[in-house]
Amino acid sequence: MSRSFAGPHELGQNFLVDPRVVRNLVDLVPRGAGRVVELGAGAGALTAALVDAGHRVVAVELDPRRAATLQRRFGDRVEVVRGDLLRFREPEPHHVVSNVPFGITTPLLRHLLGQRAWGTAVLLVQWEVARKRAAAGATTMLTATWWPWYTFTLAGRVPARAFRPVPSVDGGVLVLQRRGTPLVEYAERAAYQALVRRVFTGRGAGVGAILRGMAPGRVVTRWLDAHGVLPTTLPGRLTAQEWAALYRTLS
CATH class of the missing domain: 1.10.8 (Helicase, Ruva Protein; domain 3)
Structure with missing residues (x-):
């Protein structure tokens, strides 16, 4: 069953076409995670892999045609939400997976970090952004402001050829995890x-x-x-x- 959570954001997404990258992203989701929210489901490559891994998937997609296609493809196996990933909030405990449109990485991070229901977020973002957020060399102010409550880990580089259309830069896998014991209350x-x-x-x-x-x-x-x-x-x-x-x- 689909539900609508409409928003104004226009998604300029590069879709994953490399099945090895898809598997690697899904493997980073904690086993037995249960509910997984996929932000920007697009053509459903990640959605299918998440379903096959046994997760209960909420697929968020702004484009009404893609959302309808996802609904026909997966039926009751996936809850399809037509909405803007920068506005969507899931109140139940869950994890997050997203092939993030490169142009909205920072707004999406701010949106996610302001929520408390998710435990792990596996995000495919621009390579240099992933390095900075994970403090590979030096950190950013955004990472430092949230470090007491989350860890930021660089989990691999994804070549541009893994996407269609092919972007001008590589991607990077950024994994955010909520700390069991925060460093600051x-x-x-x-x-x-x-x-x-x-x-x-x-x-x-x-x-x-x-x-x-x-x-x-x-x-x-x-x-x-x-x-x-x-x-x-x-x-x-x-x-x-x-x-x-x-x-x-x-x-």
Whole structure:
């Protein structure tokens, strides 16, 4: 049975045509996951593999013709939702899988991270975006603001030839998982995230100078020494544990 959750977003998606990539994505969904929401189901390549793996699938697709085709193809085996993946919310516990249109990766991440019903999200995004979000080298402010509650893992590179139409860049598999024990209490989320934004946008050649504009010098020095952080370290080079410790120190 299909239901409608209409939205204005226009999907510019590159569809997966490599069955090995499809299998790899499905294999990253926890076994016995039960309910899985596929955002942007498209032609149904991932949908079919998820069904074959024994998951109860909610397939979200904006295009009414594709949604109708999915409904005819899968019948009662899949719940088809015609709607915008940037607006859809699933209240029941679930996991998420999506071949994300490259142009909306950040809006989708913000949309997902603001929800609390899902446990794991397997996202196929642009390669460089996947690397940045997973802190391969340096992290972004978005990742740092959510690190106490989620892990961000780079799970592989997908060549452009695995898509149709073929994009100009490769894809990357980004896996988000909710931490069993958060590094900061969720009730303190707003205060923690405000701190991260202040540090990332603060003035100074490294966290030492930035933090000395926010707290007494002796407090900053004690935190730097305790965690072996150089004063010249950039905010994007801090780890999840260092951010959490910094929040506890300054709060």
